[in-house]
Each structure stands twice: as structure tokens, then as C-alpha cells.
Amino acid sequence: MGICTSSEKFVQECRYTHAATEKLGVLLVNIGGPENLNDVLPFLCNLFADPDVIRLPKLFKFLQRPLAKLISILLAPKTKQRYAAIGGGSPLRRITDEQADALRTALEAKNLHANVYVGMRYWYPFMEEAIQQQIKRDRITKLVLLPLFPLFSISTTGSSIRVLQRIFMDDAYLLRLPVSIIRFWYRRQGYIRSIADSIVTQLRKFEKPEEVLIFFSAHGVPVSYVENAGDPYKDQIEECIYLIMRELKARYQPYTNEVLVELGRKGVKSLLAVPIRSMARNFDFVSEHIETLEEIDMGYKDLALKSGIENWGRVPALGCTSSFITDLADAVVEALPSAKAYQS
Numbered sequence: 001m002g003i004c005t006s007s008e009k010f011v012q013e014c015r016y017t018h019a020a021t022e023k024l025g026v027l028l029v030n031i032g033g034p035e036n037l038n039d040v041l042p043f044l045c046n047l048f049a050d051p052d053v054i055r056l057p058k059l060f061k062f063l064q065r066p067l068a069k070l071i072s073i074l075l076a077p078k079t080k081q082r083y084a085a086i087g088g089g090s091p092l093r094r095i096t097d098e099q100a101d102a103l104r105t106a107l108e109a110k111n112l113h114a115n116v117y118v119g120m121r122y123w124y125p126f127m128e129e130a131i132q133q134q135i136k137r138d139r140i141t142k143l144v145l146l147p148l149f150p151l152f153s154i155s156t157t158g159s160s161i162r163v164l165q166r167i168f169m170d171d172a173y174l175l176r177l178p179v180s181i182i183r184f185w186y187r188r189q190g191y192i193r194s195i196a197d198s199i200v201t202q203l204r205k206f207e208k209p210e211e212v213l214i215f216f217s218a219h220g221v222p223v224s225y226v227e228n229a230g231d232p233y234k235d236q237i238e239e240c241i242y243l244i245m246r247e248l249k250a251r252y253q254p255y256t257n258e259v260l261v262e263l264g265r266k267g268v269k270s271l272l273a274v275p276i277r278s279m280a281r282n283f284d285f286v287s288e289h290i291e292t293l294e295e296i297d298m299g300y301k302d303l304a305l306k307s308g309i310e311n312w313g314r315v316p317a318l319g320c321t322s323s324f325i326t327d328l329a330d331a332v333v334e335a336l337p338s339a340k341a342y343q344s
């Protein structure tokens, strides 16, 4: 299911009135991450025990847990070093809590009172805890599931939806709770604009912004997900980059044009555009995490500088950028009318 992207369409189709008796809940879902180095091994075990992360043929399903344990034991030392390099733990819980607070405030500003919960897929506070201990306790009457992944992948949003379904199927109250799931939201204007804004802000820090090559990086998924399991992730990445670049060109082209006109006026007859500066943008995840802070800020940056790239910049993750959070609040409002209970 997609979501309304145009606000006009929203006004026409999604007239939603918030009943006074309704108790709205929004569940923000994220991966979660180890808070200290002792958490790394059990966190990895949870991750690799997920059949949506390591897909085994039916016949070998019984190997899922032992295999998860083995891979985690093998990966833990290196992974611990990576988390140690960013201060000993993942910042995901803190950032996601901040995003939840900001979203609650943005919804209030739209006159929508909602409880915003945080549920992590592989670490505390687990999705299971958020649903069983908080959502049920608060007797929410309508729920929006908002995974903090702009793009859909079987291994992220798909996996979170399956957990939600599993918990809901076992519970009479949850089975009757109307739920709306926002499966992906990378096409939203607010998201694309917020990213384009953050790129422009960083470009302006370069001495010659017009020479900067923008380097988009996204998390990989196994080829078999895309080719055999119908994961839309790769297609969505390509479309997302296209949408960001289209927005950026609309905003930035005049600047480049001005430079070209200026060069022409100065008598330059030939021009070869060589992008010698580079700037990285990770766009498939909206919080700083191990891959931005360690893989990009340390690994890629070192490699780039050693390879002759002179200037390096990195666009920060959106985090609590207000235009982005406001857009998420719009996405929640737009999702409300389509909420449906698993059992009515």
C-alpha cells in the first residue's frame, strides 16, 4: 500500500475527522542497535535469526537459530570494533526517541493528539514490548504503523509487518484494532525536499559547489531478494535517487548556469567538467547509525582521501529536521482513513 502523496489529493479524498473518543497511537519501528559492546552478540543473534534477513529453504528452517548463533559469534569481534569506534554503542534508540517526541509535537500542531511509541525489531525496546506493554495498556483505538524506512525491503519493513501480524493474530483486542500501515514513503514531496535541502546546505560549504560529485549510498540486500523474492528495494532506490536529483536540479541548476555564463563571459572557450570533490549521502535511513558514522565517515572517507579526492563532505541524516518530521505527521494524518482491523 502506498500513501497519498499530493496534498490536493489528500484534501479531496482523505477528509478525516478525529472523533473525540478516539485514542490514536503511532508505532515508529526501527532496527534497534546495541547500546553497549556486551549487547553486540545477542543483537546480531536476533538479527540473523530473522528469516527475513537470512532466508533459508523450508527444508533447512531448523538451522536458522544455530546458523544465526554461528554467524554472530564469527562477526561479533569485528562488529564490536566498529561500534567501539563510534563511542561503544548505537545512537539509534536515542535518535528514534527524539523523533517520536518531535512527531508527537508535530501532530499536536495539527490538532491531532496521539501517543507515539517506539518499537525496535532486534533490540530494546522491542516491537513486542511496545505493543504488549504500552499500546495494549493505553487501550489505543486506532494505530498507524510507521516504519522509519523510507523504502520498502523484505528485510526491514517486510520483517516488521510480519512481527506485527504475528502478535496481532494471538490477541482478541489487537485483532479488532484498526491499523494503517505506511509501507514506504520515499515518494513524499516533504521527504524529497528535506533531503534536497540538506544536500544544498552541504554543497554550499564547498568552495566550488558546481564541481562536487554527489555520491549516494544505500544499504545492500542480497540479489536473490530482488530477483527471486520480488523485493522492490532496488527499484525504489533508483526512483528515489531520480526524485532527489530532479528536485535538486530544479533548485540548483540556476547556480550552475550562472557559473557557466560567468566562464563564457571570461572568454573560456573549452570546458571539461571533472568532478574532483565528492560528497556522500546516505538516504535509505533517516537516523545517524553505524553505517553513516563508521562506514561512511571513517571507511569511505579515508579511502576517498587516499584515492586523490581532495574535499569530502557528508550530508547528515534527517534526524529531527522539522520539515521532515512535519511531513511524517502529514503521512500519519493521511494514513488514518485507511485503518482496518484484521478482524472486524
Ligand SMILES: C=CC1=C(C)c2cc3[nH]c(cc4nc(cc5[nH]c(cc1n2)c(C)c5CCC(=O)O)C(CCC(=O)O)=C4C)c(C)c3C=C
Binding pocket: 031, 032, 033, 034, 047, 052, 053, 054, 079, 082, 090, 091, 092, 149, 153, 155, 156, 219, 220, 221, 222, 284, 285, 288, 289, 290, 291
Ligand atoms: C534500510 C536499511 C537496511 C537494510 C535494507 C538492511 C538489511 C540488512 N542488514 C543486514 C545485516 C546487518 N545489519 C546491521 C545493522 C543495521 N542495519 C540497518 C539498516 C538496514 N539493514 C541499521 C539501521 C542497522 C543498525 C545500525 C546501528 O546503528 O546500530 C548489522 C549490525 C551492524 C553492522 O555490522 O553493520 C548487520 C550485521 C543484512 C544481512 C541485511 C539484508 C538481508
Ligand SMILES: [Fe+2]
Binding pocket: 219, 291
Ligand atoms: Fe549493514
Ligand SMILES: [Fe+2]
Binding pocket: 219
Ligand atoms: Fe542491516
